[in-house]
Amino acid sequence: MAITAQQCPYSPQWEETAAGERGRRGEEGAPVLDFDRPTPYVDYVGVDTLLGLKRPRTEEPAESAFILTTQVMELLFTLVAEQWEAARDALEADDVPGALAWLRRSRNAQDVLTGSWDLLADMTPAQFNRFRDAFGEASGFQSYTYRHLEFLLGNKSGPMVRPHKGMPKVAEQLHTVLEHPGLYDAALRLLARRGFPVPDSAVERDWTQPYEEDPAVTEAWARVYADERDGNELLLLAEALMDVAERVTRWRHRHLMAVKRTMGGKPGSGGSNGLTWLARNAEKDVFPELWRLRDTL
Incomplete structure (x- = not known):
């Protein structure tokens, strides 16, 4: 029987589904998935700023x-x-x-x-x-x-x-x-x-x-x-x-x-x-x- 992405424990979809279920059940250890602003990770590392600094001037890859x-x-x-x-x-x-x-x-x-x-x-x-x-x-x-x-x-x-x-x-x-x-x-x-x-x-x-x-x-x-x-x-x-x-x-x-x-x-x-x-x-x-x-x- 084929296993869907939602059923595979190595897929992002499974992790997201499982985390949502844990969060809804109030289980400890469930990651926070909802943010009203850029994630704390983006804010701490400065990801937006960092990625914005790569500004090539030509079309050469x-x-x-x-x-x-x-x-x-x-x-x-x-x-x-x-x-x-x-x-x-x-x-x-x-x-x-x-x-x-x-x-x-x-x-x-x-x-x-x-x-x-x-x-x-x-x-x-x-x-x-x-x-x-x-x-x-x-x-x-x-x-x-x-x-x-x-x-x-x-x-x-x-x-x-x-x-x-x-x-x-x-x-x-x-x-x-x-x-x-x-x-x-x-x-x-x-x-x-x-x-x-x-x-x-x-x-x-x-x-x-x-x-x-x-x-x-x-x-x-x-x-x-x-x-x-x-x-x-x-x-x-x-x-x-x-x-x-x-x-x-x-x-x-x-x-x-x-x-x-x-x-x-x-x-x-x-x-x-x-x-x-x-x-x-x-x-x-x-x-x-x-x-x-x-x-x-």
């Missing part, structure tokens, strides 16, 4: 995927920034377990970020070209949320705040991140407070300048790795930072491959040399001494 993927990444950038800042602040407060917890959370968000490139993996050059002119000079290079992350990683650059001077609050926020220690800076300052031979130039310096690799810092990390006792929180911290660094490089490389596949070596929309700049950035080690250390261990 691939443009919707491009916009949505970019917006998802922007949201995840803000989440990762919050988590890295919380980890940095925990390190400044000598709270290594707290910092480790935040770094572990950030790894999950970073994995989703890297996986987001899959949404654009099969975009062809022809599809991209059909909407490329529609976004004019817009470029990911101009993302202030991404710039926030780069500053936290130690890739400081005062001129990179300049594109956002028309957004005073954004520029102020970036200046704050620019002028204070980043995530790796906080880790090195912690090592120094714990008695490791971190040079003074890495403990107090002009934080607006990009971090420069120092062999003395490599030596300090080598001493951390020499202590393999279970529960060595500084070793756990070093490996957690490596997890972050590796995921940053994965994301950069996926970015490079996405651009190479869709537009090759043509100039970027924001005026950069596109592929060349991305390749150089992908090759740059994050937290360099932690990588260099592996040459000698």
Whole structure:
């Protein structure tokens, strides 16, 4: 005998019918189905606003995927920034377990970020070209949320705040991140407070300048790795930072491959040399001494 949708416990119709029956009988646990305004879910998540932000400018279907993927990444950038800042602040407060917890959370968000490139993996050059002119000079290079992350990683650059001077609050926020220690800076300052031979130039310096690799810092990390006792929180911290660094490089490389596949070596929309700049950035080690250390261990 055939089962109708109303009889199938896996169908929406069955759930709606069952919920209505429970509600009419006054049973506990029945979901509320009647609202005189947008549902609390829509209100809390801002669904109407969120979905209204995907505004393609052409008829090319691939443009919707491009916009949505970019917006998802922007949201995840803000989440990762919050988590890295919380980890940095925990390190400044000598709270290594707290910092480790935040770094572990950030790894999950970073994995989703890297996986987001899959949404654009099969975009062809022809599809991209059909909407490329529609976004004019817009470029990911101009993302202030991404710039926030780069500053936290130690890739400081005062001129990179300049594109956002028309957004005073954004520029102020970036200046704050620019002028204070980043995530790796906080880790090195912690090592120094714990008695490791971190040079003074890495403990107090002009934080607006990009971090420069120092062999003395490599030596300090080598001493951390020499202590393999279970529960060595500084070793756990070093490996957690490596997890972050590796995921940053994965994301950069996926970015490079996405651009190479869709537009090759043509100039970027924001005026950069596109592929060349991305390749150089992908090759740059994050937290360099932690990588260099592996040459000698």
